[in-house]
Amino acid sequence: GCDDDDCDCGGDTFIARIEPDEKGEEIYVDPTDEEFEMVREAYEEYLAEEDEEE
Numbered sequence: 001g002c003d004d005d006d007c008d009c010g011g012d013t014f015i016a017r018i019e020p021d022e023k024g025e026e027i028y029v030d031p032t033d034e035e036f037e038m039v040r041e042a043y044e045e046y047l048a049e050e051d052e053e054e
Contacts (some may be wrong), residue, residue: 014038 015036016028031039 017030017031017035018026021027046049
């Protein structure tokens, strides 16, 4: 993490998608490996852009 006491950059991140169950209620579902990799890559690109702005 960084040295900013108000920053939560060291916190845990959970990746899930929301799908309706058989009753139509929303449930959190773990992503497939492919979905996880897509999110991870997008997050890394986001962090790289943030670093460029600093």
